[in-house]
Amino acid sequence: MDLARATRLSKALARARFIALGGFHPEPEDRVPPCGSTLRPTRTLLLIGSAGSALFDAFSASPEASDGKPDPLDRYTARLLRDIADEFGFTPVFPFDGPPWHPFQAWAMRAGSFSPSPVGVLCHATFGPWAAFRAAFLSPERFGTFEANGAPGPCPSCEGKPCIAACPADALSLEAGYDVPRCREHLKANRDATCHTGCLARRACPIGREFAQTERHAGFHMKAFCG
Structure with a gap:
């Protein structure tokens, strides 16, 4: 992929409120599928995601947001990213496929x-716990140098781990990790808890605070989490 095409891809993603979160050249142990119906080996994988609430705000005005059908954000994501993948000759795969x-x-x-991270999500060096995985673009073409490959994220060097102390449900620990049932029980037992408009532990992370989700955005996901 030459610079001009890479720039066009970056702009297409940005217009749709997505970002490229890095990439790599797959090895067999990475369990990356082949490229589409051609079954050509994938030689480059680009990780596509979002950060903050820009994507959610755009989704909120979409037909999927109001059609009453299941999984509206996933369907919106797939519609936009399939169009971009088709334009650039990639095969898209999604976290919700399976x-x-x-x-x-x-x-x-x-x-x-x-x-x-102790919160259960991965934490990014720039976006903190607010980077979401939306798709991977697969290409039979090998391109990119991906200097970040193998670079550590921020959690191992974080002093104090403020996310753990911020959880009112005591659902986080370094030893046991994230206790999902305990978190969900706390939310269901405390319908007026601030957690319903965003995880307090996640908000306590000092990395990427400018990308924190709005209360409306976080509430959308917390409602789905609580069932």
């Missing part, structure tokens, strides 16, 4: 700049 499910967190760690 089973079998694609190992997006492992791909993100491979791309670099991410680390596992």
